[in-house]
Amino acid sequence: MSFKIMLLPGDGIGPDIVSSAVKVMKLVAGKMSIPLEFSEGLMGGCSYEKYGTPLSEGVLAECKASDAVLLGAVGGPKWESLPHNLKPEAALLRIRKELGLFANIRPAKVYDSLVESSSLKAEVVKGTDFIVVRELTGGIYFGQPRGFNETRGWNTMEYSRPEVERIARIAFEMARSRNKKVTSVDKANVLEVSQLWRTVVHEIHKDYQDVALSDLYVDNAAMQIVKNPKQFDVIVTGNLFGDILSDISGMITGSLGMLPSASMGTRYALYEPIHGSAPDIAGQNKANPLATIASGAMLFAHSLKNAKASAVINEAIEEVLSEGFRTADIFSEGSKLLSTTEMTEAVLEKTEKILSQKESVL
Ligand code: NAD
Numbered sequence: 001m002s003f004k005i006m007l008l009p010g011d012g013i014g015p016d017i018v019s020s021a022v023k024v025m026k027l028v029a030g031k032m033s034i035p036l037e038f039s040e041g042l043m044g045g046c047s048y049e050k051y052g053t054p055l056s057e058g059v060l061a062e063c064k065a066s067d068a069v070l071l072g073a074v075g076g077p078k079w080e081s082l083p084h085n086l087k088p089e090a091a092l093l094r095i096r097k098e099l100g101l102f103a104n105i106r107p108a109k110v111y112d113s114l115v116e117s118s119s120l121k122a123e124v125v126k127g128t129d130f131i132v133v134r135e136l137t138g139g140i141y142f143g144q145p146r147g148f149n150e151t152r153g154w155n156t157m158e159y160s161r162p163e164v165e166r167i168a169r170i171a172f173e174m175a176r177s178r179n180k181k182v183t184s185v186d187k188a189n190v191l192e193v194s195q196l197w198r199t200v201v202h203e204i205h206k207d208y209q210d211v212a213l214s215d216l217y218v219d220n221a222a223m224q225i226v227k228n229p230k231q232f233d234v235i236v237t238g239n240l241f242g243d244i245l246s247d248i249s250g251m252i253t254g255s256l257g258m259l260p261s262a263s264m265g266t267r268y269a270l271y272e273p274i275h276g277s278a279p280d281i282a283g284q285n286k287a288n289p290l291a292t293i294a295s296g297a298m299l300f301a302h303s304l305k306n307a308k309a310s311a312v313i314n315e316a317i318e319e320v321l322s323e324g325f326r327t328a329d330i331f332s333e334g335s336k337l338l339s340t341t342e343m344t345e346a347v348l349e350k351t352e353k354i355l356s357q358k359e360s361v362l
Pocket of ligand 1: 076077
């Protein structure tokens with residue numbers, strides 16, 4: 001039986017970068033005999049143009065009939081003045097909700113060859129490789145009551161035991177396939193909701209005694225990420241803290257065009273680069289496809305549980321970078337400037353080489 005992947009290329013640079021990722025995924029799947037079946041649909045501004053909605057019921061149904069979704073990016077100036085519910089970005093919230101994607105996973109990996117692009121000193125960031133597991137569908141962004149009047153504004157930060165249990169399990173499972181270290185981030189010295197968070201995470205930890213668990217207050221976590229990012233393996237935290245910490249973590253790696261992400265639920269998973277549709281460079285063959293290719297690698301690792309296929313793709317990306325190939329966004333003096341299609345070709349070539357070298361072990 002083949003594994004069904006729904007492609008949602010979206011707007012702007014989305015179609016180009018998704019097409020790059022699919023080429024790499026098809027090559028790996030073909031060589032490693034992984035049966036994949038792709039379908040494709042419209043989401044975002046392009047869907048609005050055709051169906052009058054940024055996410056049609058038909059496309060949503062197709063996503064629900066798939067095992068994983070690979071998304072490019074949505075949005076652009078053309079649709080900015082639409083009412084909120086028709087904006088391309090509204091489709092992002094809807095799809096996450098409909099697919100029950102409660103965990104957002106954002107790796108913060110600093111590639112050796114791009115270490116100089118970080119805003120931090122090379123010796124601080126070199127070797128950084130951790131992930132932030134952020135709870136995505138609860139916490140203060142959704143808690144009731146909420147509102148404001150002329151004199152007051154209020155929101156509610158709330159977590160239930162099952163919400164914390166399921167995100168904690170995702171973090172511990174992730175840590176098991178990495179360096180077996182989880183840091184749970186909260187504000188338990190001030191917030192009761194964090195006291196529940198901390199209690200439940202420690203209870204779930206009893207099922208994962210092979211993984212080390214520590215706690216950090218969120219203010220200290222923000223400092224530690226900037227001071228010594230190498231100390232982390234898996235950070236698990238709530239929606240608000242995760243929103244901020246995953247952006248800090250992404251930024252220290254030095255390039256938006258390099259960062260993949262995964263959003264997971266019990267049944268579905270969605271993979272996408274963290275950047276947007278980059279309307280300023282759309283249609284110019286300049287986009288960096290590596291974040292989307294790396295999102296494909298995450299799909300192999302987490303949805304297909306095929307760590308080898310994932311590693312082949314990540315290794316190809318590392319090799320291409322270490323040979324000095326760069327798209328415009330990560331270009332520096334002395335490196336070789338490539339277009340989107342040339343970068344894709346370079347990754348394909350490396351992937352092919354790595355696969356043929358590993359043929360005996362695969
Ligand atoms: P953006 O991430 O699209 O672009 C920010 C800057 O980074 C731009 O200069 C862009 O050229 C550059 N950039 C981004 N990705 C790149 C890549 N792969 N290669 C080379 N350069 C890249 O953010 P923005 O400009 O704030 O938003 C543009 C549109 O994207 C907006 O409509 C926004 O709402 C939408 N958006 C969508 C998503 C998503 O689909 N998940 C996420 C963020 C923003």
